[in-house]
Amino acid sequence: MGAIPADVDAEQGPPTAVPLAHFLAALGFLLAGTAVLVAGPAGRSGHLAAVHLLLAGWVCVTIMGAMTQFVPVWSGVGLHSRRLAVWQLWLAAPGFAGLAASFLTGRLALAPVAGGVAAVGVWLFAYNLGRTLAAVDEPGVTERHFAGALACFVAVALLGPVLAADLTRGVLPVAGVGHVGVLRAHATLAVFGAVLATVAGALYQLATMFTQTELGPIERRFRDAETVAYPVGVGLLALGRLLSTAALSRAGGVLVAASIAGLGLVVANRLRTTRVEPNPMLVRYGVVAAFAVTWAATALVGWWGEPLGTLYGHPTAGAPLLAGLVGFVVAGTLYHVVPFLVWVREYSDLLGLEDVPLIDDLYDGRLARVELALVLGGGALLAADGSTAVAASLPWAGRAGGALLAAGALLFATNLALVVVRHGEFSTTDLLGVGG
Template identity: 45%
Template structure:
């Protein structure tokens, strides 16, 4: 079993990961990120449906995009990394105050960006500079925390670098709507936007996911470590994916197709290696169909399908195609991201709440199991909805059937809403009543 470097905590006869949270930040920090992120998920999903229905167009389309990617995905990743890194690496979070400040700044930036886009005020997109500042504070805090020792920590380091540059480019794009700064240095707004999105999605998000899955895959799917072949595949992935993201983003920024094409090739090879690693984990170590394991199976399938659907287009026209490929490939990529986030939250949130609320009572009074904190029937329904909705989105895009895409989006949004409400119910019903203000005291500096 892959275990953290600290002592593992595992209550008898209970399904929990081998994670000791006593060295992590107080409960309020990860849960605050989860709650804010779920709020952005609900808002972004609703506005996204309006875009697909043709009710929102033009600059307003930026609102659901940033609510989902910057608001839900990035805020959730921020909270997960601030919890996971201290626990996994056996170190103290550099500063809780900076982590709180980063969350506040990013939240303000997302709200400002979405409001400016919805009301058609491009000059007000400069409010996104709050988000830039928040992301930079987060990157600084994590860089001061990470020891950069093992493969997971190195991937987190790569992701943080990509996120810092993507945030800076995003700030330039926001300012460029008011003051044309990019043309003065010979850069195209469209090209810089492409590089910004590439670094954010394939760098900041995908590299974080890869680093986490290398460890969490074996931990949550089975009971063993990676075998020798899987470890070799991880080394190939690490040699190709980060370099590929940089080359693809740079080639798109300066409109050099040959550089972008080489980067796309490296990215596709790296993702194939990760997919092969996860397939080996599932074939060798599958134990039981938990919400995390089943969603990680969707992630594995989704990433490999993304390589198939996006590969030829990315290699043939890396500058003209979408950020992660044609529409069908983009929906496939989005399905994989949604599955990994929801799957991880289904394990992390109940476990953290259980550990803070019930761990000290174990052996003294009856306590629920970790998996009893959420409604398993709802978890099964939202999993089915995510799979069916995602399949409809991919198939509808590939066949040119917009009506199928809309219905797939409705089903997918309904599934994500169910998952969000299920997880919010865990926090509402079981979290310690003082969690917004206090938490278990760790050793992190303030």
């Protein structure tokens, strides 16, 4: 894949309503997950519900829609099945929602059923995109990252229902592997395999495409090394946690952290050399670069000392930094992808015949700036609230941070939803995959 593909054929992808339906569903998960995170029940049930709504519902459903649209377009091959692209959402979204509901209500018997439905949807997605990637003659760095991510999606969807069944029927341990080991492997493959491998592969494409730049010689050498080191690191990290082997996890953690740090530096350097005017997408990619490098530095410290128990890097800073990294990648990308899809459908045929808006004109830039400030401010207050000293001196920090974060998420979702409402002419049957 080149930095700015000259042979992109939008007809290779599915109808624009299919990925847009994924994105709108994902925005609903974002709002629900934020509400549970801020105002939901404390303890394990609220945590599990929020994680599945935000990570599986918002992030993974967004990835499913984005990969379904852009893998065929970037790679120049036809999508294997448009019908499977519709069914994957019909199954995965209700399954993820059912999982969250089972945790929130305490009806754990629902979890294996909902998890099974979600797993089938994820497997359909992985099969559909796997068959699509198999048609690529010369896979590039992005395709190789995506292939690794799809393998992790399959594994995560296999381990999830096992964990759900163990909650109600006690099916573990098996072959000496218990619930904790499977849970750690499940979380590792989900976050660092399915999600971050997709993010890494996409950023090599997007960071060059949207900054109108090319990777330099050193960046290309790093990219070639990272393409091997990162999946090996994820595999060692997950296997070590599954088997409770600290040495394997530590080695994998070092490779993962070093890869993410290097990727953050690549993105920062692409932004440094660009001549493109700042926009919400590039601003958020700048935040991503800072989060990536900071997370990696703290993760190396945390994982070197405790590679098994600290799932997301540093025991204190790891989860917030990682959430920021992933969240801002998704948000920044959606600020381009949603308006782009609507613009292609509604305005591309009118180009040269009448005045048409630019892609960046479809959303409200002022709302985007306010939303960014709210999310950064709310996130900072929530992170500070995790400190015992801050929580004691500023007992309102957690509540205020949650309120700001929720307001920012609402503005973000509203801004993108209004793009579809104001500029798109999509029927309900279109978005359900029944229409054209």
